[in-house]
Amino acid sequence: MVKKGEWVLIHKVVLTPEQRAPQVPDDTKKVPLELWVKGYLQQDANIGDEVTVLTRTKRLETGKLLEVNPYYKHDFGKFVPELLAVGDQVREILFGGADNE
């Protein structure tokens, strides 16, 4: 159970595939236009319930409850060894050679 007043993430379908704009590419037309927004939960609910939230600009939005206290998970990615090679190469070209050993 998620309590009223908690900060949550909700999801909703804005346009179903049939309602999408005529000019969208075929692969996009097969899927709905989806929306994610965060806000304060307006009633006690369970994950997956249809709920109403009060957003940061005090608007009411409805959608399916996805997460409580949502947080960012993006990071600096996995190590990319090629970047080390680039750094070594340009330093070698510019400062390398016998004079700098």
Added chain:
Amino acid sequence: MSKDMSYAAVMARKPEIMKKSIGIDYSDFESGSIAFDYEKMMRETGYSLEEIQKIQAETGVGNTPILELKNLTALARKCAAPGKGARIFIKDEASNPSGSFKARRAATAVYHAKKLGYKGVIAATSGNYGAAVASQAAMLGLKCIIVQECYDSKGVGQPEIIEKARKCEALGAEVIQLSVGPELFYSFLVLLEETGYFNASLYTPFGIAGVETLGYEIAMQFREKHGKDPDAVVVTNAGGGNLTGTARGLIKAGAQSKVYAASVDLSGLHMAADTQFNKKSFTTGHTGFGMPFSTWPDRSDVPRSAGRPLRYMDRYVTIHQGEVFYITETLAVLEGLEKGPAGNTALTAAFSLAQEMDKDQMIVVQETEYTGAGKHVQPQLSFARENGIEILFGDPKDEVPGKNIILPSHPSMIKAKDADLNHMRKSLIKNALKINVEPTEADIEFLAEETNSSVEFVKEAIASLE
């Protein structure tokens, strides 16, 4: 009675929603035919350069330093013919409050919204402009909503865009994230109608006039330090506002510098395609925006865009994703400057263009952008690899967007490639004629200005279309 919220009905209400949310009646500038009075629009709805300098100074925007990239210049000279290799400079726009030059555009737009009495601002952007509007709205005490195109249908988001969402929220904004598709504009209109907030579009006269200070500062800073204007200014080009504003500022300063546009080559990838959304490693500064917006600026979120880049560019070059990542890494290790990759598009082009110029010439890149988790060479390359993009060393000209990213085997392989400006001019003329009116003499003169060409060129182009 409740309003019809279907896609078609909301799009049909666009003119009234726009008028209410921007406070500009664009019909005042229309001729009823192809031509419209661009300069009148910039004059009557914009602000003077002096007013904008004052507005921007109030929130700490502008007057960013210009850094000479001596080591990068030395590297370019190692790759260039004897006597070649212009001095490369960069204007460190990342030192603006929100971390990019977009603070300049947002400063004027949000100031204007506050002056007109709007309670909040909305911007449709997946780029640095979101944080810029959020930052300005925070300072001026207005509410702020940023609408982003962020995820594909599997819910996988571009790390660069997710970071921008985080920054907007950190600055107090509400962020609405959408899946791929041009109907972002539909959601944007619905929100404008619901809230009555100001449309802080990137393409209003206030937004573009906000960038004029950037071009003006470049001329003034070079005159003070070097006693002359730079020979060339390179601008990363997407929607065209950055180039338009910078060029107009240079003109207002009386500078004769050449203005070069640069975009990352993403040819072959469809920008509105769900399955291709996460196959690209650049979400802005690329040809997917640069080409269509240059050849038809009025595709933006306002009836008439104040960003009209073909009027001002002397050259348009493209560069590959792998080359930009290579130069971004080089900037970090040779110059001690860690910046976001998208903003380094123009720098990568400048590295190549400097090699065509003489040693005593000066070329300036007019922006940098902030970097952070998600918005950095490492996560962007790591994300590409996870999405099945091959990353390898080789000749960048073999790069196929959506399939591989080729880091140059040697920096001498970094080559800016010229786009065919005359072809682009003809495309703009062809697009303008789509409204199916017989072009008047005034229209032909307008198109000559739009394409920075001549009446003869336009007449010939029209004849070749018939």
